[in-house]
Amino acid sequence: MANYNAVDEEAKVKNKRKRVIVFTFIAVILVCAIAAPIIISQSKPQYQYKHTGLPQQQLTSQNDVMVDCSGRKGTESECKQNGCIWQRTKNPMAPRCIYPKTMGYQIEGQVRSTSQSHQFSIRQKLNKTIFDTDIHQLVDVRVDMYSPKSLRIKFMPNGTSKPFEIPEEAIPVNDEHQAGERLYNVTIQRGPVFGIIVTRRSTGTVVFNSSVPGLMLSEQFLQITNRLPSGNLYGFGEHNHQRFKHDLNWKTWPMFTRDTTPTDDWNLYGSHPVYMNVERDGNANMVFLRNSNGMDIQVQPEPFPAVTYRVIGGVLDFFVFLGPTPGEAVQQYVKTVGMPVMPPYWSLGFHLCRYGYKNLAEMKSVRQRNIDAGIPFDTQWADIDYMYRKFDFTYDRVKFSQFPDFTNELHNSGQKLVVIVDPGVGANQNIYKEAQKNSPGYDMYNDGQRRGIFIRMNGSELQGKVWPGLTVFPDFTNLKNTTEFWKYWIRYFIQNETIHADGLWIDMNEPSNFVAGSQRGCQRNRWNNPPYVMPILEGEKDNGSLYYQTICMDAEQHWGKHYDVHNLYGHSESMVTNRALRELFPGKRPFILTRSTFSGTSAYAAKWLGDNRSQWSDMHWSIVGLLEFSIFGFPMIGADICGFNGNATYEMCLRWHQLGAFYPFSRNHNGIYQTPQDPGAWNQTFTSNVRRHLSLRYKLLPYTYTLFKEAHVQGTTVVRPLMFEFPADSHTLDIDNQFLLGSSLLISPVLQENVRRIQAYFPKGRWFDYYKGVEIPGPESGRNVTLNAPLSNLNLHLRGGNIIPFQEPDNTTKTSRLNPMGLLVALNENLEAFGTLFLDDGESDYSFQNGTYLELQFHFYGGERLDINVVHNKFTPAGNLTFNTIDIYGLHRHPSDVVVDGSHIKSASQISNIIRLSGFQLDVTKNHTITLETDK
Helix, strand or coil: CCCHHHHHHHHHHHHHHHHHHHHHHHHHHHHHHHHHHHHHHHHHHCCCCCCCCCCHHHHHHHCCCCCHHHHCCHHCCCHHHHEEEEECCCCCCCCEECCCCCCCCCEEEEECCCCCCEEEEECCCEEEECCCCEEEEEEEEEEEHHHEEEEEEEEEEECCCCCCCCCCCCCCCCCCCCCCCCCCCEEEEEECCCEEEEEEEECCCCCEECCCCCEEECCHHHHHHHCCCCCEEEEECCCCCCCCCCCCCEEEEEEECCCCCCCCCCCCCCEEEEEEEEECCCCCEEEEEECCCCCEEEEEECCCCCCEECCCCCCCEEEECCCCCCCHHHHHHHHHHHCCCCHHHHCCCCEEECCCCCHHHHHHHHHHHHCCCCCCCCEEEEEEHHHHHHHHHCCCCCCCCCCCHHHHHHHHHHCCEEECCCCCEEECHHHHHHHHHCCCCCCCHHHHHHHCCEEEEEEEECCCCCCCEEEECCCCCHHHHHHHHHHHHHHHHCCCCCCCCCEECCCCCCCCCCCCCCCCCCCCCCCCCCCCCCCCCCCCCCCCCCCCCCCCCCCCCCCCCHHHHHHHHHHHHHHHHHHHHHHHHCEEEEEEEEEECCCHHCCCCCEEECCCCCEEEEEEEHHHHHHHHCCCCCEEEECCEECCEEECCHHHHHHHHHCCCCCCEEEEEECCCCCCCCHHHHHHHHHHHHHHHHHHHHHHHHHHHHHHHHHHHHHCCEEEEEECCCCHHHHHCCCCCCEEECCEEEEEEECCCCCCCEEEEEECCCCCCCCCCEECCCCCEEEEEEEECCCCCCCEECCCCCEEEEEECCCHHHHCEEEEEECCCECCCCCCCEEEEECCCCCCCCCHHHHCCCCEEEEEEECEEEEEEEEECCCCCCCEEEEEEEECCCCCCCCEEEECEEECCCCEEECCEEEEECCCCEEECCHHHHHHHHCC
């Protein structure tokens, strides 16, 4: 019995232990289940990632956003010495060294909240940075919810020494508080990693989330990471992006303005620290970092897409725009940084230019052969060839001796002249004296010295080397004084040199310098050689410096050190040039083309994509550039047709002219010593094809000009990616070989050699071939369609539901604007269509704001009635303009009778699948009704 009882007691003990283990296990599960939501809300509130089935090689040993903690050496020992984590990665592009959660900032004290803002302070946890720069230990943070669709997040160091901020006069910020129900909620996360989280109310999508280790705020190194709601990332510039949608596989993009050919991934002419992210449900947001210092951004791929900023100065000042559509997000951004300038009508014509005209006789010969070939052509451009020894505001009285007469000849024929002006002012005394002999009264360098407007360094003017040799650089940030200086010499050029140019082309304004920094080099200090240098284009002997191909960073300007305002040089020159022209020609709309830009520069100037190459790849990349600069708020954008560097081939140049006919800014520009590539330089077949496509451009200018008015007034885009109009269609997110002009015209160019059939994508809706009116067959959803693409034609399609005004083309915009007008009516599934037309004199400044314009609205409905309504009538076009033709696409029943304003006209004719109404002359300044009667 004793033995039995002992065994029984032992069994009881074992069973009791089992019950305890089971109950403990259940309790742990219950506790975890209850606590899990709390833990999640502390670490990543309202933010969940879904694995998207990425290849295994794209995954790392970590399961969240990683921020690169590599120092200068990038070794394991340095990583651990900096207090970071060294890890193995399956993706070779992923960082080996990453920040732990213990590195960063934490909230100190209470968050002070109102209905419009949150304010609090954060303190650095470890007083440590991986680079030798002064830490901002205590930082004030302010979140301003100033608009129902946008907010501002700003980190400002709390101390006596204030970091550089972009001056208000450089980019006036529109962040006035507006009433309305917000699209977003803001959460301030205390831990375990501090962050600011912005959530879209309607969907719960987190559009901004900075709760990532590695936040670093110091004088010359600022770092912050933002989790992205999806991998659909666009923007950041200026670079030669080969695709519109970014490759997120740990790609790093530097932003620091530089004069370099757009062939690789280097930093280019402008700086645009702004991106768009299209969320998984088609909503879109944009984020703008208002900071002009050099920086780079690193992107991280799915399943944890993110953007990490590394900035070498200033403050972190973010604007978040909630859209919700891509177009609305752009509008919100543009209204914040500055609405685009309205271009003069003539600038929408075709332009001819080349670098390397030997003399005026050659320039005149090129112009004449294009006139003889019947090429529509508005503007002749003059590169630096026309100058005397490359000195601004002079012309060579030997090689270009009759230049003033040629200018008058252009104007008498309805054409315009645009001349190049570089920022560098020639300071070589020997050449300067020669220039004074060539141009009596020329005294630009001495005048700048007297006014004290040149950039200075160590107490004297900084001297570099550009086209005129020894060169000094105007400080355009000294807006008042430099505007007076610039205005004086523009007036001199017009009055003394008698060159009445119609626009200015400001180039080399990164600023470009042929020597590193200055003629005397640059001191080795924390400005020229900062603790952290972005992966920018550098010279072989200039590692660790910023001044390669530009000026010293410790040079002094009115707004601050060049270190802080380098990226604003082209922007400030655009401001000064715009002011000077407006003051010289009050009431007249200026035209300025600039190479270097910043956020908001489009309020003063147009932009082209720089010195591209005569290669098929660059032709495709030009579309990417157009789409990106549309996001940046630049409606007037284009690329050099046929390429600038290299010799264009026949087929490529022909295809490029077909594409370039639909660039907002359309210019053929050729480099020195290259084979001529203007339309008139080729055979008759070539010129006939180009003439036809450019005539189509001129025909559609009333529609394009209306788009520019909307961009100027509302901040909309002229060129658009398909995803702007169809963001919920995932197929459109990757498309950059097609684009839309406005919402109505789809351009599908050929971008490869020997291609005669292309694949084009058509989103949901009705689409019609422009030439024959044939409707694209297919299901209700989007579809890929194989299109014939003969060398003779570019594929152009009209989107159902739109009415496009047009005008019979001529060889200049001046004569085209006198011709009869018409309408292209493309019907949607409900047999409806809408459209608008804006007309003014094409050159008066602020015509919309002053009300001196004519605006019409068009509405076709019921499959049988078109209303033309004048909604604003304070301008009377020249030439007694009338609507003489209406082409209808997508109407299957042929009308038996047409009634125009109560009167019967002849029955409509049919051309292919297009029903054409004609035989009337409708005054464009009056209301009209057209009714189609059919035999039922």
